[in-house]
Amino acid sequence: MFRKIKQIIDGGNKFLITTHIDPDGDAIGSCFSLYWALDGLQKNPFVYMRDRVPYMYEFLPKPTQLFYNEPPDGTYDGIFILDCGNFFRVGNGHERLKSQGPIINIDHHATSEKFGIINIINQNSSSTGEILYNIYDALMIPISYNIAVNLYTAIFTDTGSFRYPNTNSEAFLICEKMTKFGVSPAHVAQMVYENHPKERFVLLGEVLSSLETYENDTIALAVVTKEMFHKTNTAKEYTEGFVEFIKEIRGVNVAILMKELSDNQYKISMRSKGDTDVALICNHFGGGGHRNAAGCTINGSIIQIKDRLKEALTKP
Ligand SMILES: [Mn+2]
Known part of the structure; x- marks a missing residue:
């Protein structure tokens, strides 16, 4: 499982990570967690989002440089498209991405298109964050606080704070594990839900x-x-x-x-x-x-x- 992803990560250096327009907590948490995971492996990850990070997710540890509006030029050893059921929902420049590197599509939408060279689509997963955790686990990628708080927020928000029917035991298990890496559930909840203008x-x-x-x-x-x-x-x-x-x-x-x-x-x-x-x-x-x-x-x-x-x- 995840053998092809392992090959791409092990064999490459420069990666692009992106998600859907109007990004939500799962989209942002997933992108940022993968950024920190690849950064920890001494790789060169870049994150592109068509739209800005909404204020309630500004507390999340983010890449030093984020690309908005248009994806950066150049070629990549892998382009991760996360939490995005339809290719066009990447937004501006999405067509160009196919010529910039192999696309790895990681998603949990039931209606997800298989637009990648690798498609990891699991509609039984609570969130894209959950699938990413399983990948980190299988690839034995060490979890840092920056990875953990982003993953926690991805799962926590996509399950509506564990209230929606996609809330499964994995969601709880992974979030519980993330608290071991320093994530404070009260802090995340306060930042996301009690910090509105x-x-x-x-x-x-x-x-x-x-x-x-x-x-x-x-x-x-x-x-x-x-x-x-x-x-x-x-x-x-x-x-x-x-x-x-x-x-x-x-x-x-x-x-x-x-x-x-x-x-x-x-x-x-x-x-x-x-x-x-x-x-x-x-x-x-x-x-x-x-x-x-x-x-x-x-x-x-x-x-x-x-x-x-x-x-x-x-x-x-
Ligand atoms: Mn999602």
């Missing part, structure tokens, strides 16, 4: 005033408009956790947050409880994700999109 809550008030429920209060939907961002002096990253928040309503099976990207274009985030498969619904609109957490982008007015979503969610 006040503006976020002013925005939340606006967003909650748009809340609607359908189908006997089993579907909850809220909207974030550019106008709200403007009024509250906030941006996209301030909405992290909003969709999970409205999912807390009793009886709600599907929670939806519609975020205005540009005129008549909305990013849809969906979360579900239990068996309702929102990846299937988002797939129908050209997106993807997991059974209980998925997303897509839909063009249209707010009313048109609400109607299309209600139809997709209620058709037998």
